[in-house]
Amino acid sequence: MIKLKVLPFLIIVFLLSCNSSKTATSIKFGLDVLMESKLDLLRSKRVGVITNQTGVDIKGNHIIDLLYRAPEVELVALFGPEHGIRGDVEGGYHIKNQKDPKTGVPILSIYGKTKKPTLEMLRDIDVLIFDIQDVGTRFYTYISTMSLCMEAAAENRIDFIVLDRPNPITGTFVEGPVLEQEYQSFVGIHPIALRHGMTVGELAQMFNEEGWLANGIRANLTVIPMENWKRDLWYGELGLNWIKPSPNIPSPTTALLYPGMGLLETCNISEGRGTTRPFENIGAPWLDHITLAKILNESKIPGVKIDTTSYIPVDMSGAAMNPVYKEQRCRGLFFTVTDPHQFSSVALGIHLICATKKLHPDKFKWNSPRSPLIMFGNEATLKAIDEGKLPHQIIEAWQSKLKVFEQLRKKYLLYE
Numbered sequence: 001m002i003k004l005k006v007l008p009f010l011i012i013v014f015l016l017s018c019n020s021s022k023t024a025t026s027i028k029f030g031l032d033v034l035m036e037s038k039l040d041l042l043r044s045k046r047v048g049v050i051t052n053q054t055g056v057d058i059k060g061n062h063i064i065d066l067l068y069r070a071p072e073v074e075l076v077a078l079f080g081p082e083h084g085i086r087g088d089v090e091g092g093y094h095i096k097n098q099k100d101p102k103t104g105v106p107i108l109s110i111y112g113k114t115k116k117p118t119l120e121m122l123r124d125i126d127v128l129i130f131d132i133q134d135v136g137t138r139f140y141t142y143i144s145t146m147s148l149c150m151e152a153a154a155e156n157r158i159d160f161i162v163l164d165r166p167n168p169i170t171g172t173f174v175e176g177p178v179l180e181q182e183y184q185s186f187v188g189i190h191p192i193a194l195r196h197g198m199t200v201g202e203l204a205q206m207f208n209e210e211g212w213l214a215n216g217i218r219a220n221l222t223v224i225p226m227e228n229w230k231r232d233l234w235y236g237e238l239g240l241n242w243i244k245p246s247p248n249i250p251s252p253t254t255a256l257l258y259p260g261m262g263l264l265e266t267c268n269i270s271e272g273r274g275t276t277r278p279f280e281n282i283g284a285p286w287l288d289h290i291t292l293a294k295i296l297n298e299s300k301i302p303g304v305k306i307d308t309t310s311y312i313p314v315d316m317s318g319a320a321m322n323p324v325y326k327e328q329r330c331r332g333l334f335f336t337v338t339d340p341h342q343f344s345s346v347a348l349g350i351h352l353i354c355a356t357k358k359l360h361p362d363k364f365k366w367n368s369p370r371s372p373l374i375m376f377g378n379e380a381t382l383k384a385i386d387e388g389k390l391p392h393q394i395i396e397a398w399q400s401k402l403k404v405f406e407q408l409r410k411k412y413l414l415y416e
Contacts, residue, residue, distance in 0.1 A: 027238060028227040030163030030201065031131055032057045035066055038224055039073065041127070041161065048077040048117075048125040050110070050149055052085055054133035054165075054243045063131050063163075068103045075105055076124050081132065081145045082111040082246070111141075115186060116148040119156060128153045130200070131163040133245045135255040136170075138179060138194045139187040139262060139375055142245070146200060147189050147207050154219040161222045164201030164414070168235035168255045169340070171197050171415060176259060176346040178401045179377035188377055193405050194346055195259040199414070201225060206412045225414045234340040247319035248278040256337050260349025266372040268365045269356060270330050274313025274323030281311050283332020285325055286363045287356070293333055295355045296348075299391070303343030309334040350381075351391045358388065 034041070035057065047067060049055070055063040067075045078085060078100055085100070085107050098107045108121050122128070128149060132142045146162070153160040176194025184190070190212045196203070201223035207213060208221050235242065235252040244250050249258060254277075261279040264271040272281035283289060289308045296306050309332050313323040333352075337343050357364045366372055372382045384394045 026228040027166075027240070028058060029165055030224040030226055031055065031063055031066070033224050033227060034161075034163055035070075039070060041159075041222065042067070042070070042073045044072055044074075045126040046074045046076045046124055048079060048122070048128045049075065050079040050081065050128065050130045050132065050145065052081060052132055052245070054245050055131040055163075056243065058240075060241070063129075064100060064103060064105070068105065075103070077121070078105050078107045079110050079117065079121075079149070080107050082141045110145060110149070115145070117152040122152060122156050122158055125158055127159045127161060129161045129163060130204070131165075132200070133165050133243065134167070134200050135245055135249055135258055136167045136195060136197070137259045137262060138176075138192055138196060138377070140246075140258070141186060143200060143203055144186050144189040146204060147213065150204065150207065150219040150221065151213045151217060154213060154217045157220075159222065160204075160219040161224065162201045162204045163224050164199050164226050166226065166229055166233065166235060166238065167197065167199050167231075168252055169195070169259070169345075170234050171199060171202075171231035171413075173197050173341075173344075174402065174406055174409070175344055175398075176402075177377050177381055177398045178405045180379075183373050183377050183379075185374050187374060191405075193402055194377065196405075196409070197231075198409060198412070199226075202409070202412045202414055205414075206409065209412070210408075223414070229415055231413070231415050232341070236340065247316075248273055250276070250278070253337050253340075254279050256340055256343060257335055257345055257348075260345035260347070260352070261335075263346075263349040263353065263372075263375055266367055266375050267353065268324070268363075268367065269353075270313055270324040270332070272311070272313075272332075273320035274316055274326060275311050277334070278320070280335050281309060281330075281332055282335075282352070283309070283311065283325075283330030284363075285328050285330055286360065287331045288359055289331040289333055292352075292355055292359060295359070296333070296351055299351050301344060301348050301351060303337060303339040303341070304348060305336040305338050307334045307336070308332070347391070347395055350385075350394055354385055354389075354391050354394070357385060 130146050134142050150160050174193050174197040178193050179188045179191045257279045269284050272278040275281050293306050293308050312329050315321050
């Protein structure tokens with residue numbers, strides 16, 4: 001017999017479990033909506049799919065298998081972005097052409113010598129579909145791949161469909177500098193905020209309608225939205241399994257940290273690659289991590305707990321070969337996100353870089369003159385850091401252009 005004083009606790013647990021289940025089962029990805037009610041868009045069409053291991057429906061069925069079995073749909077080609085179709089290739093490594101072992105459908109690389117599908121690649125395709133889980137950060141290359149594929153589809157009069165997925169770090173938080181045109185690259189293809197707060201479907205509409213594709217060309221674009229997703233949801237609240245979108249984003253927490261900690265790729269601080277907790281660990285053999293932790297904790301950046309740690313980066317096949325400071329002990333910091341709805345990742349990154357540069361003026365180095373320009377997206381941020389300006393001054397300098405971007409983005413938001 002259950003004692004009465006235990007009942008309130010059991011009731012709370014029951015209600016929480018019911019709520020989590022409801023969240024998980026009520027959301028439908030764009031892929032789910034396609035398969036349930038939009039397959040007419042593909043009937044009697046030759047279909048190409050840009051995807052990777054994240055292209056699954058709510059039950060875990062992969063888009064390749066679903067479309068291969070779908071009646072009156074001819075799946076003729078798959079396109080592999082950075083990290084490959086299965087997401088097991090380390091960042092920056094070129095992807096090779098091959099065949100999907102399960103279906104025999106050709107896999108064509110669009111991360112290597114070719115980042116934009118060629119006429120030859122698209123010759124037998126009527127419809128091109130994009131279905132990849134993004135992480136909500138401008139310099140994560142999947143949205144650049146999407147843009148280039150939209151251009152190629154438009155140039156070859158091929159329909160383009162985006163199957164929408166959540167922004168895992170919420171669709172409400174917008175922060176960081178807006179990319180300036182002279183610093184456009186594959187890790188920053190359009191003038192959006194570093195943390196943009198948009199889904200891939202919303203971004204596709206923006207890229208298309210703002211005339212940002214090459215020569216102002218516009219794709220024949222269809223976005224299939226999700227159902228029952230809310231902008232303020234963090235992926236950890238969805239009750240869904242996390243599928244790594246790339247080898248070094250192993251959890252939703254990593255995705256939250258990535259907009260800020262990814263900035264460390266511009267300098268000689270280890271971003272934790274070569275450990276099981278990349279972007280949660282950061283450090284260097286020369287770092288005064290105790291003083292740095294004290295400085296950052298005094299900055300009172302909301303939503304994050306900062307502790308000291310040490311680690312030794314090692315080769316990790318498929319994730320990090322030859323990581324920064326390989327087999328050297330790094331004195332570092334470990335970040336625990338305590339409130340994903342308050343955490344400002346880019347602010348943490350700026351505070352960290354500014355404090356480290358001031359603490360170690362002779363040891364901190366930029367990797368190259370251009371590396372921070374491309375990642376920050378503007379010269380003013382780099383100049384301000386080098387001049388020793390305070391983090392809050394640097395962040396304040398972004399705000400006017402950030403407000404313009406936020407106003408622009410309102411036109412393309414699909415969810416409340």
